[in-house]
Amino acid sequence: xxxxxxxxxxxxxxxxxxxxxxxxxxxxxxxxxxxxxxxxxxxxxxxxxxxxxxxxxxxxxxxxxxxxxxxxxxxxxxxxxxxxxxxxxxxxxxxxxxxxxxxxxxxxxxxxxxxxxxxxxxxxxxxxxxxxxxxxxxxxxxxxxxxxxxxxxxxxxxxxxxxxxxxxxxxxxxxxxxxxxxxxxxxxxxxxxxxxxxxxxxxxxxxxxxxxxxxxxxxxxxxxxxxxxxxxxxxxxxxxxxxxxxxxxxxxxxxxxxxxxxxxxxxxxxxxxxxxxxxxxxxxxxxxxxxxxxxxxxxxxxxxxxxxxxxxxxxxxxxxxxxxxxxxxxxxxxxxxxxxxxxxxxxxxxxxxxxxxxxxxxxxxxxxxxxxxxxxxxxxxxxxxxxxxxxxxxxxxx
Amino acid sequence: xxxxxxxxxxxxxxxxxxxxxxxxxxxxxxxxxxxxxxxxxxxxxxxxxxxxxxxxxxxxxxxxxxxxxxxxxxxxxxxxxxxxxxxxxxxxxxxxxxxxxxxxxxxxxxxxxxxxxxxxxxxxxxxxxxxxxxxxxxxxxxxxxxxxxxxxxxxxxxxxxxxxxxxxxxxxxxxxxxxxxxxxxxxxxxxxxxxxxxxxxxxxxxxxxxxxxxxxxxxxxxxxxxxxxxxxxxxxxxxxxxxxxxxxxxxxxxxxxxxxxxxxxxxxxxxxxxxxxxxxxxxxxxxxxxxxxxxxxxxxxxxxxxxxxxxxxxxxxxxxxxxxxxxxxxxxxxxxxxxxxxxxxxxxxxxxxxxxxxxxxxxxxxxxxxxxxxxxxxxxxxxxxxxxxxxxxxxxxxxxxxxxxxxxxxxxxxxxxxxxxxxxxxxxxxxxxxxxxxxxxxxxxxxxxxxxxxxxxxxxxxxxxxxxxxxxxxxxxxxxxxxxxxxxxxxxxx
Amino acid sequence: xxxxxxxxxxxxxxxxxxxxxxxxxxxxxxxxxxxxxxxxxxxxxxxxxxxxxxxxxxxxxxxxxxxxxxxxxxxxxxxxxxxxxxxxxxxxxxxxxxxxxxx
Ligand code: SF4
Ligand code: SF4
Numbered sequence: 001x002x003x004x005x006x007x008x009x010x011x012x013x014x015x016x017x018x019x020x021x022x023x024x025x026x027x028x029x030x031x032x033x034x035x036x037x038x039x040x041x042x043x044x045x046x047x048x049x050x051x052x053x054x055x056x057x058x059x060x061x062x063x064x065x066x067x068x069x070x071x072x073x074x075x076x077x078x079x080x081x082x083x084x085x086x087x088x089x090x091x092x093x094x095x096x097x098x099x100x101x102x103x104x105x106x107x108x109x110x111x112x113x114x115x116x117x118x119x120x121x122x123x124x125x126x127x128x129x130x131x132x133x134x135x136x137x138x139x140x141x142x143x144x145x146x147x148x149x150x151x152x153x154x155x156x157x158x159x160x161x162x163x164x165x166x167x168x169x170x171x172x173x174x175x176x177x178x179x180x181x182x183x184x185x186x187x188x189x190x191x192x193x194x195x196x197x198x199x200x201x202x203x204x205x206x207x208x209x210x211x212x213x214x215x216x217x218x219x220x221x222x223x224x225x226x227x228x229x230x231x232x233x234x235x236x237x238x239x240x241x242x243x244x245x246x247x248x249x250x251x252x253x254x255x256x257x258x259x260x261x262x263x264x265x266x267x268x269x270x271x272x273x274x275x276x277x278x279x280x281x282x283x284x285x286x287x288x289x290x291x292x293x294x295x296x297x298x299x300x301x302x303x304x305x306x307x308x309x310x311x312x313x314x315x316x317x318x319x320x321x322x323x324x325x326x327x328x329x330x331x332x333x334x335x336x337x338x339x340x341x342x343x344x345x346x347x348x349x350x351x352x353x354x355x356x357x358x359x360x361x362x363x364x365x366x367x368x369x370x371x372x373x374x375x376x377x378x379x380x381x382x383x384x385x386x387x388x389x390x391x392x393x394x395x396x397x398x
Numbered sequence: 399x400x401x402x403x404x405x406x407x408x409x410x411x412x413x414x415x416x417x418x419x420x421x422x423x424x425x426x427x428x429x430x431x432x433x434x435x436x437x438x439x440x441x442x443x444x445x446x447x448x449x450x451x452x453x454x455x456x457x458x459x460x461x462x463x464x465x466x467x468x469x470x471x472x473x474x475x476x477x478x479x480x481x482x483x484x485x486x487x488x489x490x491x492x493x494x495x496x497x498x499x500x501x502x503x504x505x506x507x508x509x510x511x512x513x514x515x516x517x518x519x520x521x522x523x524x525x526x527x528x529x530x531x532x533x534x535x536x537x538x539x540x541x542x543x544x545x546x547x548x549x550x551x552x553x554x555x556x557x558x559x560x561x562x563x564x565x566x567x568x569x570x571x572x573x574x575x576x577x578x579x580x581x582x583x584x585x586x587x588x589x590x591x592x593x594x595x596x597x598x599x600x601x602x603x604x605x606x607x608x609x610x611x612x613x614x615x616x617x618x619x620x621x622x623x624x625x626x627x628x629x630x631x632x633x634x635x636x637x638x639x640x641x642x643x644x645x646x647x648x649x650x651x652x653x654x655x656x657x658x659x660x661x662x663x664x665x666x667x668x669x670x671x672x673x674x675x676x677x678x679x680x681x682x683x684x685x686x687x688x689x690x691x692x693x694x695x696x697x698x699x700x701x702x703x704x705x706x707x708x709x710x711x712x713x714x715x716x717x718x719x720x721x722x723x724x725x726x727x728x729x730x731x732x733x734x735x736x737x738x739x740x741x742x743x744x745x746x747x748x749x750x751x752x753x754x755x756x757x758x759x760x761x762x763x764x765x766x767x768x769x770x771x772x773x774x775x776x777x778x779x780x781x782x783x784x785x786x787x788x789x790x791x792x793x794x795x796x797x798x799x800x801x802x803x804x805x806x807x808x809x810x811x812x813x814x815x816x817x818x819x820x821x822x823x824x825x826x827x828x829x830x831x832x833x834x835x836x837x838x839x840x841x842x843x844x845x846x847x848x849x850x851x852x853x854x855x856x857x858x859x860x861x862x863x864x865x866x867x868x869x870x871x872x873x874x875x876x877x878x879x880x881x882x883x884x885x886x887x888x889x890x891x892x
Numbered sequence: 893x894x895x896x897x898x899x900x901x902x903x904x905x906x907x908x909x910x911x912x913x914x915x916x917x918x919x920x921x922x923x924x925x926x927x928x929x930x931x932x933x934x935x936x937x938x939x940x941x942x943x944x945x946x947x948x949x950x951x952x953x954x955x956x957x958x959x960x961x962x963x964x965x966x967x968x969x970x971x972x973x974x975x976x977x978x979x980x981x982x983x984x985x986x987x988x989x990x991x992x993x994x995x
Contacts, residue, residue: 276977280984335969343973
């Protein structure tokens, strides 16, 4: 039964992915066409995503180009207008599959104004290095990067002498990444059988995650990020090494060991609930229809993936409270939900993890396929189970 | 007897549960008391009931500094005539629409080089400024056309503003324009020889009491430093180069706030004239009062009848400090502070400047810079400009004025969004009072950081262009307008 | 208006005072019946907690009263949440010690 449902889920996800892709193609240049209607402008195309625009009436012609970059939840498309003398006269976000509250932070600030009058893309890339709008750092950086790309399109075509050399994308490996790797290593260590201080190590990981991934860096793993990648918004790995490590280390460890390192001891929100639960001596929820809850939780996650893939906009189906908890951004409903979860956490162990979090169902989904695979593999070619530490802690054959 | 033990048990339970109920009721009561204290109009500092200076509650003595908080970094010079945007605009208007009805000497189609001497020099050394004037002028014409659309909605606000404006101009204006040089006009109307005061301290205390009875919310006394006196134009004389008249010994600086409900509903519902007209009355009456005691006096009043720049004078008088938006921030009124002064030769004891941490707070806050619809306010970490020898915050006057011409009012009546959104501009209820006081006494700045985080995430601000009429904005206001400024609440509209 | 100022306001606070008295009086009985071993610092902390709770309520309502409804609600949400967490912590503190003593 599980297996059948899982296959069904997989099929629907693939279908949504494909459907979303079709939908997408139809709408390619819609944004430019609506913002620069024929009645007011004449657009002369100069290649992909690049135009010279002649406003009707006596105004001067200007250059227009689009650029793309990855924000927090997905892709951002930005249009840049360059005045004839090569200064930016306007930058606007054409489309964004971004969590709405981050975007509205941008719009509320004067961030887009900061671009006006900037001479060339070198200035913009400088903007891309700054933190931009507090509470929406990733989004503002993405806008700057997309703007840079667009401006580069124009300058390389029309002002080749002014074009700045392409920035060498240097890989950013810093404290954040090191801490993350350390957390993963400690988690693996804490899984070793017969290790002294297992519990303590686990605690260290959990609260380390809470402090660093949560309060300090605000970078928990989210379904929204995964959805973004599934929808084809792969962030530039040089800039987002952290995200890649987070997702792929989790995935790889999950595939090898069959245990989910993230949910077991890295997730900052689990640490949050755990701390509260300890404070209130929380109990495990006394539930009779646990299976029903599990399926509700799974359906939620499944729905979120479908919507994200179909609309190609992971931000829409973002129902994770992490942003509200660690970033102080989110809709009112998110804050309300966060409040409820906080209170419930005092009395019931990990309500978010157990009843709502979409990461857990995704992990168990993957686990199910892994299990199936191992079974088929074993049936065709039986192997001897090695007394590997990882295996022994998770192997279902023992 | 058996009953009795039962009774005792009941009594105990009765007390227990009434205690519980009492706790719940007291929480309800405190919530209600909180709600009412929020609604209480007595918290509208300067408009409430604390007469005789009761609203000047801040303990300035604890924040006294020897040097005022403006930063001198270079040679100082006085503000010249054309550096004031209203004078600049006046000159341009006179060229465009000569009073004698002759043909214009300059039109919008012409450029900087077509302007006569001093104007040309000014605009040549301030590139972009003339461009902005032209933009403002065009927006002003658009504003007049737009007004038809918004007239009904903002009728009450406009009428309220016009009523406040009415005593400011023309023949019946009070105080009347000075006539003749200060050496004459400041002494005109003195009815007696100067009475000798027991001490300058007595003089200060008396004048402050009197100013409060005239309606001043805050009063401070400053020396008149020549560097704050305008150069190039003197009221009663006209365009002239002059030195500070020796009898301008002290300035009595008075401050009052705008009406609070309308302030928060800026730009479209608020006005500057409520505070302006009251300041005119206060300063005008102080002039008469001083002259009746035998001392010279000259009022300096808004909108433009000043011979001295007010904010630095008020800083010298210990009323407050300058904020990022260039406006004086006082502990009691925040940026909702409007200023006038009376210069006099009465012997007075001067107040000390204060430092209650505005510079550091503004460095972190930047709310006004985010909210300003014209982008006139810098969001830099430190004041980027040195102005006449001082490193200080200064707005881009030209851009700000363009926005006055853009918002959905009948004519350029101002914007004041920066006053309204400034976290210091809060009423005097216990929540804000506590926050402001603790912040002032906290040297580490952690409290203000926490407050700011809450301010930014709890309070919603419409943001920049939203304050403009469509298509750029939505005629947003910072807070809902009060019922008494909403036309639709009182009139049959169809 | 003067009726409110002169009469109702004092009456309100007199009633509040009575409510507080009843509360304090009954607190002792509650502590006894719930088997709490109270001592001075526990009472102090409990009182502080109750004052904090009262101030949170009053603060949020003041903001709502002056027209800052959204800010008031957020304020209430945040501080009541903090109060609840602190309350649970306080409860643990109070009950934990009593157990130790009993052993
Ligand atoms: S009055 Fe308005 S336009 Fe001028 S500085 Fe203040 S907020 Fe900006
Ligand atoms: S809004 Fe903030 S930055 Fe602006 S003047 Fe007020 S305190 Fe300073």
